Amino acid sequence: MANNTQDKMDRLNSLCKRRGYVFPSSEIYGGLNSCWDYGPLGAELKRNIKTFWWEAMTNRRDDVEGLDAAILMHPQVWVTSGHVAEFHDPLIDCKICKSRYRADDIIGVTKCPKCGNESLTEARQFNLMFKTFMGPVEDSASAVYLRPETAQGIYVNFLNVKNSSRQKIPFGIAQIGKAFRNEITPGNFIFRTREFEQMEMQYFIYPSEDEKWFEYWREQRWNWYMELGINKEKLRWHEHGKDELAHYAKKAFDIEYEFPFGWKELEGIHNRTDFDLSRHQEATGKDMKYFDERFTEKFVPYIIETSAGCDRTLLTVLVDAYDEDPSRGDKSAVLKLSPKSAPIKAAIFPLVKKDGMPEIAEKIYSDLKKKFKVFYDAGGSVGRRYARMDEAGCPYCITVDGQTKDDDTVTVRDRDSMEQSRHKIAELADYLAVRVQVG
Ligand code: GAP
Numbered sequence: 242m243a244n245n246t247q248d249k250m251d252r253l254n255s256l257c258k259r260r261g262y263v264f265p266s267s268e269i270y271g272g273l274n275s276c277w278d279y280g281p282l283g284a285e286l287k288r289n290i291k292t293f294w295w296e297a298m299t300n301r302r303d304d305v306e307g308l309d310a311a312i313l314m315h316p317q318v319w320v321t322s323g324h325v326a327e328f329h330d331p332l333i334d335c336k337i338c339k340s341r342y343r344a345d346d347i348i349g350v351t352k353c354p355k356c357g358n359e360s361l362t363e364a365r366q367f368n369l370m371f372k373t374f375m376g377p378v379e380d381s382a383s384a385v386y387l388r389p390e391t392a393q394g395i396y397v398n399f400l401n402v403k404n405s406s407r408q409k410i411p412f413g414i415a416q417i418g419k420a421f422r423n424e425i426t427p428g429n430f431i432f433r434t435r436e437f438e439q440m441e442m443q444y445f446i447y448p449s450e451d452e453k454w455f456e457y458w459r460e461q462r463w464n465w466y467m468e469l470g471i472n473k474e475k476l477r478w479h480e481h482g483k484d485e486l487a488h489y490a491k492k493a494f495d496i497e498y499e500f501p502f503g504w505k506e507l508e509g510i511h512n513r514t515d516f517d518l519s520r521h522q523e524a525t526g527k528d529m530k531y532f533d534e535r536f537t538e539k540f541v542p543y544i545i546e547t548s549a550g551c552d553r554t555l556l557t558v559l560v561d562a563y564d565e566d567p568s569r570g571d572k573s574a575v576l577k578l579s580p581k582s583a584p585i586k587a588a589i590f591p592l593v594k595k596d597g598m599p600e601i602a603e604k605i606y607s608d609l610k611k612k613f614k615v616f617y618d619a620g621g622s623v624g625r626r627y628a629r630m631d632e633a634g635c636p637y638c639i640t641v642d643g644q645t646k647d648d649d650t651v652t653v654r655d656r657d658s659m660e661q662s663r664h665k666i667a668e669l670a671d672y673l674a675v676r677v678q679v680g
Pocket of ligand 1 (some may be wrong): 389390392393420422424431432433434437438439441442506507508509546547548550551552553
């Protein structure tokens with residue numbers, strides 16, 4: 242079983258490389274541990290996921306504003322936020338083979354799992370923040386951190402966004418951006434990496450309404466994964482016990498997905514109370530309190546946070562879509578991506594490279610590409626072209642054949658059912674629009 246699940250991840254990993262979803266970073270130099278690059282299809286899929294999130298979380302709402310804050314922030318932010326003092330993982334080293342473990346991964350273990358010696362150190366706390374230096378001098382005065390979460394960029398801009406947008410509580414601020422954590426044990430392909438992208442939203446509320454908004458955002462976020470097309474049976478909630486709660490959280494629920502390597506966190510919904518704004522108020526002297534006539538007192542808003550990983554969502558989408566179907570011949574892998582997230586929406590083929598078919602197919606391609614990400618392929622047998630598109634996750638293949646010249650129709654082959662139907666060329670754009678567009 243363990244081998245099967247590892248094999249499945251290996252096969253998905255090699256499909257991702259073969260079709261241009263994900264490549265090892267700096268591969269021609271031997272790669273860099275747990276760093277990955279998104280290829281042409283991966284970059285497109287990631288962009289679709291981010292657009293889908295942004296549309297749902299900001300553009301389709303009146304009460305959430307967008308933000309794009311800098312990765313480098315004033316170093317004091319991370320002292321105030323508690324990350325300098327608290328953002329630690331317990332680390333255990335093997336004195337002989339130098340392997341490193343998170344202490345909570347090897348609870349009760351006395352011998353090094355790799356070399357078998359009784360050579361494990363006591364656990365020591367290891368801060369997960371990446372440090373670098375600003376300017377030419379590398380001293381402690383010029384040290385800055387790569388942000389470990391995008392959330393703090395939102396908190397320090399709370400007043401700026403509130404004042405410029407004239408939003409009233411309850412309202413939210415959303416942003417998508419890179420975050421960095423010096424993880425002790427990154428791995429499982431792009432599941433846990435040291436550089437990753439977050440999609441976070443902070444919702445500012447009246448404190449006594451925290452339960453109501455917590456439940457509201459749990460429901461919204463669950464529904465988002467449904468709309469993304471993730472299999473409901475593979476998702477579940479996990480409530481954080483007292484010992485799991487982050488230093489800022491009063492309550493936290495994770496949405497978990499059942500990956501081949503087990504149930505793992507996909508997104509966290511957190512009640513951060515007034516922890517962050519109060520700490521920033523105390524550290525800077527800036528008044529974070531809120532007042533409007535609907536409430537009888539001035540108060541520091543509570544925050545309900547929704548925090549999703551973009552790379553982890555992308556892995557979920559890929560794992561959820563990956564299927565092996567022997568009826569498709571020797572190339573049996575197929576990515577059953579939802580048409581909304583699929584990087585290529587349709588492929589256009591001439592059945593053969595003669596009899597005027599390429600010219601008609603090229604014209605269809607150039608018309609459709611004004612509206613959709615489409616792909617033209619005239620190479621090899623149609624069967625091989627279907628197989629390549631199945632692996633790429635393309636939901637529709639459009640073929641120009643001998644009949645096209647007579648009646649202006651083409652075949653559209655559905656990736657999942659493999660059924661073909663005939664359609665007028667003039668109706669193709671509408672056919673795709675209702676199936677692939679978000680919203
Ligand atoms: N602002 C709150 C926060 O950062 P978190 O639970 O530490 O909360 C939120 O992270 C999400 O970010 C996770 O659910 C996961 O999707 C993603 N994430 C966290 N660490 C990650 C890592 N090392 N690699 C990839 N994604 C990660």
